[in-house]
Amino acid sequence: MACSVDSTLDICQAEQDSECSMEDENDTSSCMDNDFETVEMDFVGHLIKHNWVDEPAEKITLTRKRWSAATQRVLSSMPSRSVEWTGVAAHSSPRVQSQASSNRDIDKDRVPQRKHLLATLQARSVAECARMLRSLPLSLKKKREVRAQFSCERGRQETSTKDSTRSHFPSWLGKRLSGAQQGVQSLLNSVQLWHEALKQVSGRFGTGVLSYFLFLRTLLLYNFILSMITIPFLVLPQVTRPSHGSSNKISFTGLEILTGTGVLTNSLMFYGYYNYTDGWRPGKTEAYIKGTYNIRLAYILTIGIGLFVTCIMLIYSVFKTLGTSSPMSVSHGNLALKVFSSWDFKISKKVYVQQLSENICTHLKVMLCELHSGIPKRRLMTRLIWLVLHCTAWAICLTCIFCCVLGIYRFSHDRKQFSMNLISEGDTHWLILPLLVCGVNHLIPCVFNMLAWMESYDSFNLRIYIAIIRNLFLKVSMLGVLCYHWLDSIAAGKYGTNNECWETFVGQELYRFLLMDFLFSVLDTIFGNFLWSVFTRKILRRKRKPVFDIALNVLELIYGQTLAWLGILFSPLLPTLQIVKLFLLFYLKRASLMMNYQGPLKPWRATQMTTIFISILCFPSFLGATACITYTMWRLKPSATCGPFRTLSSMFLAGKEWRKSLEISNPGLAWVSWIYMLLGNHIFLFIVAGIFLLVIYIHIQVGDGQRRVTTLLQKQIENEVEDKKFLISKLQTLHEQHE
């Protein structure tokens, strides 16, 4: 008996020593020595309190006690004890996974694992190595050591394999591409616009409000890229070759900036100014003189390419944000998530930190109350009243929207009649429609807010979603009726609106709308917010300032951007105007925020909301604008007296003409015309669309399958937990029975 006890003690001692030596890698070493002492002290008390062997099966908890040597060995090989290196194994690719899993079991010796890490690194390309190295949970000093070791080994490898030129080119290309990518990345990072300002905002108001300003900055980037494409190829050539517009001098009054008429009508701002060159002879196929700038083609191509680039960037950001936001609904584990992920590390001043602490405290208390009393089950009567209330609120909303839409429709058709009665001269009557629409856009959301306050939703998130849906519906209907009015009535010359140059007219309308929207935002911010905050503090006597409504402001930004995208065909400088507008809006909103608002009271799910807003920007907004533009270019007849497409029956025909002329002048480029024919072919487009849909369907199914696998694995983890508990306690009892 004594010898076996001695031997087990020796084994324990040996294991203790080896485990202590191998844990010098870990910064915060948890040497088993200390654990043993504390465990021994606990052990006595523990034994006195409980009779370990007789504990009921369901309530077995693996509290620390004096494990036998065998149990120790089993426990120390568990993955949770080899924390540092699981990161390495997790990052290795599937083909290296089998090696990793077999190495992980022998985690007693860390040296082979470091060698394995180096081997894994060497099997990768340079960029992947850097990426993998960065995501390792090691201290920077150790990472540099690993990197130094790995790069000198790699250097040795490369000098030895310098003869093999076969694999040289792909690796050279890979290095150049990754270098270029890093260059672009660093360029984008270096243009950190408003870095300090955003830091200040996030330090005081948190991540939610920051997301609004980041969204604004993203929109600025999109408009900038669009302007960079249109200005050099479209605007500058036209500047160098002024067309013969009307040469009569029109006096310039300040009002023209607002209405876009007068001097601005025949300027670079609008479609009508853009013209083909002097050498153009209409009606002949070989009309293009070599060497002249084909403004028609430039018009179509720049707008097409600009919109295409914007589309790619939008889809890329949608997928990027979709990747970070978790698709799993959080039904279980709310409290734990609240405790560990609610502290916003960006908040930096003492008073805001105090506010954040108070908010978290309140939420925890509310969640505790709910846990204990449960969400009260409503009686049938209250549920019915609640349902009636909601239906009424929705009915009121929809009626409001419908009335506004009808009003705008009637007004736009009888515009001349209405306005002639009010203002007899000047162009100011054109401003009435934008004024009405902007008024509707700013006042009706207040009505919606009041309704929502009356309905008093339980869940904060539900209230936000309902507000977003209602406002989105309002704005989409407004824009829909306006687009119908412009494209259907104005372009076709119905209802007595005979315009010589309807494209310029539509461009002017959009210009007016954009400016009016901006003016309303400015007035709303300066007067509305300031007055509202004074009202809540002095009259309603609330202790706190009002909360910044992120959803509403983001939807306004999206609305403005939709107008800019709609207008790019009719007014190529509109994105530049939008840039100026966004720039001014940033400073204005920030100033107003600092003065009038306080941080958000409820947690704002920044990641989810960003995904929703980018999706709204992509799908209804951008897609709608592109659809309108495509319809205009394809179906509508350009006006006969102005603009670059004046002799054609549709803007797309310019492309056909160019193709024909290319065939004649330069037969070598016949493949270009073949591609063009292919793109115009309906069957080809159907096939492409079909493939696209198929790819999307496959991705959705793969995602679905992965989710199912995740839930199955979760259940498996839980089952294995039970097994582990059972087996370890069995092992321990067996050992104790032997002693």
Next chain:
Amino acid sequence: MGNKQTIFTAQQLDAYQDCTYFTRKEILRLFHRYRDLAPQLVPLDYTNQPDVRLPYELIGSMPELKDNPFRQRIAEVFSEDGEGNMTLDDFLDMFSVLSEMAPRDLKAYYAFKIYDFNNDDFICKSDLEKTLNKLTRNELTEDEVRMVCEKVMDEADLDNDGRLSLEDFQHMIVRAPDFLSTFHIRI
């Protein structure tokens, strides 16, 4: 690349760029932030890698960290000596992990270490209680703290050993989409 700086050698800058999520410019900017904390201690020439360690009091006085209740734990986790006294490497590492580009797993690993007050690789009940008290500035009563701790253990502890291991923590944090945006300091 035309940079005239003499603080680091080109190899050092490359190494920093490969091991952190910062670009050259940001690394130099961070170096100047580090130096501004104690200009007399930090030399302008790091080419021979001097062993300079700024005491915790200086790190904790940075405006980004000054009012953060977890600043001491953050400094302790990222410092080499575990006391909060940071070298330049530790400083860069800290802000790299807390930057926007660090992936979720890396952030979860360090968040776990920050909330593990007694450094035993597990978040036990006492760690949780300390976390809660820091979050709410001791405004919750003892009963409430106890109830919250029990519920959190109930929800997050998968292997039922009475404390959270790194796996439990990571498993739970995966379901919090806001974790990436809140565990972030702008510098």
